[in-house]
Amino acid sequence: xxxxxxxxxxxxxxxxxxxxxxxxxxxxxxxxxxxxxxxxxxxxxxxxxxxxxxxxxxxxxxxxxxxxxxxxxxxxxxxxxxxxxxxxxxxxxxxxxxxxxxxxxxxxxxxxxxxxxxxxxxxxxxxxxxxxxxxxxxxxxxxxxxxxxxxxxxxxxxxxxxxxxxxxxxxxxxxxxxxxxxxxxxxxxxxxxxxxxxxxxxxxxxxxxxxxxxxxxxxxxxxxxxxxxxxxxxxxxxxxxxxxxxxxxxxxxxxxxxxxxxxxxxxxxxxxxxxxxxxxxxxxxxxxxxxxxxxxxxxxx
Amino acid sequence: xxxxxxxxxxxxxxxxxxxxxxxxxxxxxxxxxxxxxxxxxxxxxxxxxxxxxxxxxxxxxxxxxxxxxxxxxxxxxxxxxxxxxxxxxxxxxxxxxxxxxxxxxxxxxxxxxxxxxxxxxxxxxxxxxxxxxxxxxxxxxxxxxxxxxxxxxxxxxxxxxxxxxxxxxxxxxxxxxxxxxxxxxxxxxxxxxxxxxxxxxxxxxxxxxxxxxxxxxxxxxxxxxxxxxxxxxxxxxxxxxxxxxxxxxxxxxxxxxxxxxxxxxxxxxxxxxxxxxxxxxxxxxxxxxxxxxxxxxxxxxxxxxxxxxxxxxxxxxxxxxxxxxxxxxxxxxxxxxxxxxxxxxxxxxxxxxxxxxxxxxxxxxxxxxxxxxxxxxxxxxxxxxxxxxxxxxxxxxxxxxxxxxxxxxxxxxxxxxxxxxxxxxxxxxxxxxxxxxxxxxxxxxxxxxxxxxxxxxxxxxxxxxxxxxxxxxxxxxxxxxxxxxxxxxxxxx
Numbered sequence: 001x002x003x004x005x006x007x008x009x010x011x012x013x014x015x016x017x018x019x020x021x022x023x024x025x026x027x028x029x030x031x032x033x034x035x036x037x038x039x040x041x042x043x044x045x046x047x048x049x050x051x052x053x054x055x056x057x058x059x060x061x062x063x064x065x066x067x068x069x070x071x072x073x074x075x076x077x078x079x080x081x082x083x084x085x086x087x088x089x090x091x092x093x094x095x096x097x098x099x100x101x102x103x104x105x106x107x108x109x110x111x112x113x114x115x116x117x118x119x120x121x122x123x124x125x126x127x128x129x130x131x132x133x134x135x136x137x138x139x140x141x142x143x144x145x146x147x148x149x150x151x152x153x154x155x156x157x158x159x160x161x162x163x164x165x166x167x168x169x170x171x172x173x174x175x176x177x178x179x180x181x182x183x184x185x186x187x188x189x190x191x192x193x194x195x196x197x198x199x200x201x202x203x204x205x206x207x208x209x210x211x212x213x214x215x216x217x218x219x220x221x222x223x224x225x226x227x228x229x230x231x232x233x234x235x236x237x238x239x240x241x242x243x244x245x246x247x248x249x250x251x252x253x254x255x256x257x258x259x260x261x262x263x264x265x266x267x268x269x270x271x272x273x274x275x276x277x278x279x280x281x282x283x284x285x286x287x288x289x290x291x292x293x294x295x296x297x298x299x300x301x
Numbered sequence: 302x303x304x305x306x307x308x309x310x311x312x313x314x315x316x317x318x319x320x321x322x323x324x325x326x327x328x329x330x331x332x333x334x335x336x337x338x339x340x341x342x343x344x345x346x347x348x349x350x351x352x353x354x355x356x357x358x359x360x361x362x363x364x365x366x367x368x369x370x371x372x373x374x375x376x377x378x379x380x381x382x383x384x385x386x387x388x389x390x391x392x393x394x395x396x397x398x399x400x401x402x403x404x405x406x407x408x409x410x411x412x413x414x415x416x417x418x419x420x421x422x423x424x425x426x427x428x429x430x431x432x433x434x435x436x437x438x439x440x441x442x443x444x445x446x447x448x449x450x451x452x453x454x455x456x457x458x459x460x461x462x463x464x465x466x467x468x469x470x471x472x473x474x475x476x477x478x479x480x481x482x483x484x485x486x487x488x489x490x491x492x493x494x495x496x497x498x499x500x501x502x503x504x505x506x507x508x509x510x511x512x513x514x515x516x517x518x519x520x521x522x523x524x525x526x527x528x529x530x531x532x533x534x535x536x537x538x539x540x541x542x543x544x545x546x547x548x549x550x551x552x553x554x555x556x557x558x559x560x561x562x563x564x565x566x567x568x569x570x571x572x573x574x575x576x577x578x579x580x581x582x583x584x585x586x587x588x589x590x591x592x593x594x595x596x597x598x599x600x601x602x603x604x605x606x607x608x609x610x611x612x613x614x615x616x617x618x619x620x621x622x623x624x625x626x627x628x629x630x631x632x633x634x635x636x637x638x639x640x641x642x643x644x645x646x647x648x649x650x651x652x653x654x655x656x657x658x659x660x661x662x663x664x665x666x667x668x669x670x671x672x673x674x675x676x677x678x679x680x681x682x683x684x685x686x687x688x689x690x691x692x693x694x695x696x697x698x699x700x701x702x703x704x705x706x707x708x709x710x711x712x713x714x715x716x717x718x719x720x721x722x723x724x725x726x727x728x729x730x731x732x733x734x735x736x737x738x739x740x741x742x743x744x745x746x747x748x749x750x751x752x753x754x755x756x757x758x759x760x761x762x763x764x765x766x767x768x769x770x771x772x773x774x775x776x777x778x779x780x781x782x783x784x785x786x787x788x789x790x791x792x793x794x
Contacts (some may be wrong), residue, residue, distance in 0.1 A: 014305065025304050038309035040513055042506075138687030149701070152694040247694035248758070294691065294701060294753055 094118070098281045106159045106284060107299040116288065123289025126282045130274065139293050144252055144269055149293050152249040154241045155179050157297035161238075163287035167275035170241070175273030181240040186225065187264035194221055199259045205234050205246045206254070311509060313435060314590035316418055317428035317582075321609025330406050331415055339460065342467030346370070349711045352745065359469050365745075371672065372745075374709065383668045387661055394657035396524040398649045399627075400531035404517065405604035410502060410510050413461070414588065417454055417503040424450045428585060454504045455496070462495030508589045512600050519599075527630035528648045532603045534594045534625050537637045539577030542594070576620045583607035583625055593625055678716065679707040680774045682787045689790040696758030700789050705749045706774060708742040715777040716740045718752065722770035724762045726789060729753040739777065754789060765791045 015024040017035055024033040058064060061073040072078070097118045109116040128137055134145045141147035146154065155165050168177040186195060194217075200209055201218025209215050223232065229242040236244035243251060251269075252262050275283055290296075344356035346369055353360065358367040366373040366381065373380050395402050404411060425431050425446050437443055466488045467475060478484035479492075502510050511518060525531070577594070584592050586606045591598055593607045611625040632642035685701035693699055708714045718738045720728050728738055730752060742748045754770070756762035768789040775782045 023305055025307070027304070036305055036307060038305075038307050040509060041308040041310050042509065043513065044308050136687075138685070140688035140691070147691065149688070149691040150693055150699075244694065248692055248696035249694050292751075294699065294751075 101284055102281050104284070106163060106288060109159075109288060111292065116292075119285045119288035120292050122282070123285035123287070123292075126278065126286045127289055130278065131286065134271075139290070144267070146251055147249070148290050149295060150249060151295040151297075152244065152247060153238065153295070153297065154236075154243055154251075156238050157291075157295055158299040159287055159291040159296065160299060162290050162296075163283060165271070166287055166290075167273065167283050169273035169275075170271040171268060172270055172273055174276060178273055179241055181229070181242065182268065183229070183242075183266040185264065185266040190221065190225070190263075195260060195263050197221060198226070198263055199256055202234070202245050202259055203254070203256065206248060312590060314508065314588065315428045315431045315435070315585075316588045316606070317585040317610075318422060319586040319606050319610045319613070321606075321612055323605035324609050327406060327415065327604065327606075331412050334407060334409075334412055335416070339464050342464060342472040348372075352711060353471060355471055357468065358471075361469060372709065374707070374747075377675070380668060380672070383664055387664050387668075390657055390661040390664070393524055394654055394661060396521050397526065397529060397651075397657065398654050399603075400525055400529050401518070401521055401601070401603045404511065404521075404602035408602075410515070411588075411602060411604065413457075413499060413503040414507050416457065417507075418588065420453050420457070421450055424453070451504070454500055458496040458499035458503070459492070461499045462492040465495050466491050508600065511589065511602055518602075526651075526653070528651055530627045530629050530645065530648055531597060532593060532601060532605055532608060532625065533597060533628050533630075534577075534583075535623070535628070535636065536575075536594065536596075537633075539575040539594065539624050541575055542577035542579040543574055544578055576615070576624050578614070578618060580614055582610040582614050586610040676781060676783050677708070677710040677779075678714065678774060678776055678781050678783050679709070680772060680783050680785055681705045682772050682785045684787055684790075690792060692792065693755070696763075697755050698758070698763040698791050699753055699755045702752045702754065702772070702787065703749050704752050704772060704774075705747055706740060706742050707747040708744060710744065710776075710779075712744050714742055714744075714779075716742055717775045717777050718750070719773045719775070720754065720770050721773065722762070722768060722789070724768055725756070725760050726762060726768075726770060727755045727757075729755065756789065756791065762789050763791045764794060766793050767791070 015026050015033070016022070017024050017033060020035060022035045022037060025036045027034045058071075059073070060075045060077075062070050062078055063073065064071040097115065100115055101119055101122075104115060109119065127135075127139065131139075135141050135148055136145075139148040146152075151157070153161070155161060155170070165179060168175045168179060170179045171182070172178045186198075190198070197214050197218035198221050199218070200211055200214045201216075201222055203209055204212075204215040204218075222230075222234065226234075229237055229240050230245055231237050231242075234245040236242045250258070252258055252267055274286075278286070341357050342355065345354050346356035346367070347354055348367075353367060355367065356369050358365075360367065364375045392403055421431065425434055434443060434446065463479070470488075475484060475488065479488060506514075583594070584607075586609070587593070588604060588606070589600045589602060591600045593601065605627070608625050608627070612622040615622050615624055628642060629648045631648070636642055681704070683703045683705070685703060689700070691699045691701070704718065706716050708716070716739065718728065718730075718740060720726060730738060730740070730750065740748065740750050752772075756768075762768040768791065769786065770789050771784050771786045773782060773784045
């Protein structure tokens, strides 16, 4: 049973390399011969087994490219089908949570509640897919698109008000229940000096201005033209979506040029009625998500 | 001249039974390693209600590793990485000092093959009986012996595959599920694969695994040097080998024979015979099927069974032991010159083994130190940077942080969150500014808490580009504290 590789006896019918005592394959290149240290035969069988496996695989699984598409395999398995199955499995797992969320009274959902956690997670996904295009992926908004992280709300910051805004949208033509208001374009009503006075007054509500006399003129114009919506103290009116003009937050900019443009031409921001596009549970979830971002308010007593 | 076959059939090996020091040592190691492997999952360790009571458990589903009183969380994987590095360095150390001692004594392939050969010998007899059975035509008797042997092998293989899955979930519960057919398919598939590999590798592949499948034999040559102690044959003492009369049995053969001259003479003169009587004992016991007298070779796993076999023969013919022995290459010229070999400690204590030992110990001490200083509570702070700050209606600047709180203790804890900074900052929790800044974290879980930090419009932090602050978390009941530094971003005009 011993391998005796050291004996260099010539064997009939075999080429033996003199230096190593190893049989050669008989191949010779420029006098260099190839030693034959044979591979174990079972390695060959593993190769054949792999070939058999590969042939079987191409029969059972999608493999061969054809003119349109590829062979589908007898098992009918596909990556697309596997993903669809995964999604269906997860939806089945979440079915109870979804039903609970639709039935839940949103204002009673407390942070830490498993249903609240689910709503925030689901709402975040819905937000990133549907809302981030305007409001930004971090919900910080942009010029003309409100920042949803702060404590300033045009139409109300409790979860029910947020849900209402999402469901019906703002100033759209598709939903008769959409939140609606329109500021007149005061360029047709007031003169340019009057608008300039008004701008100075509005700036003076949250900052110091140099021309107090002009601001005083603006105050008179404000009470005549603007107070009906923005209220006498200019803190706004959420029933009309009229912004608070005394705080530090400006949707379209708080500098002289921006305010002049806003008053002269008015603004008309539109938000789609998401209730027409999203399921009830997604509207609820994204409302809870937006409410959870830091500026959410408690429901009014 | 046709091309010879490029593929060789496996030559069957029938290792003969052997007894001696190393064989005894190997039986003890076999019993110890297999005992640890099979018994460990059944050890219990009470961790309190709701916690697994298995002493060693790799809980992949919940991302926890339990080892008696130690619980490793995923972010503490450096403990496992450290252990793996120690295992690697330990292997380097032992290989540079003692050659393939891992292969010969403790490698699972060696241990299970040893067990399978033991079963084979109990059922089919020792080497000669097995050779006869191998060469015999198939008969009822041969079929009976073979089927009994394969059944016992299969039972061992099944137990081996079965024990593996017990490390990953509660062993008693899983055993019940396995028996009544309700265990997860992954458990059955894992057991089936490991049963098949154990059965085939231990019963049929044996040395083929070491020679053709394992990369370690090739790597080891990089770690061995002439001072490495390894199994070798003292050919200057044994050669020329042969049967026949020897010199005075009471005088050890220290004469260095002139091999070439002896071979040239054709018939060896009695006086030049070496101690090797060419009894083939060393070859017959070898599980790798090699002849150690050919010198060090890639196939040798240094299991040292040839040492036991040869020592036995030397005792019987009245020659000193050690014709085949653990020795270093550097001793060869000394011994050829008639000098005694250098002491073993001189071979083992070398710069490389000392460096390996120091590295190994340093990592070990570091891991133990890390284990003792780790806090039962931890926090990591991820500042929300989209956007970097939020302007509130009163002009205040708010930053948002996701604080992950880890309660590694086995009871629910109330964590008090606070912050320190050089300037005035206010801390709020998610959802409600009125709530107390206390977060309840259940036992053995982590919880992400959204934290709002606000600087009033008049505070310097509101207009500074960034302000350093440090979050603190304190266990309200134990007083344990942890902290992490972060920054507050203001609105730069």
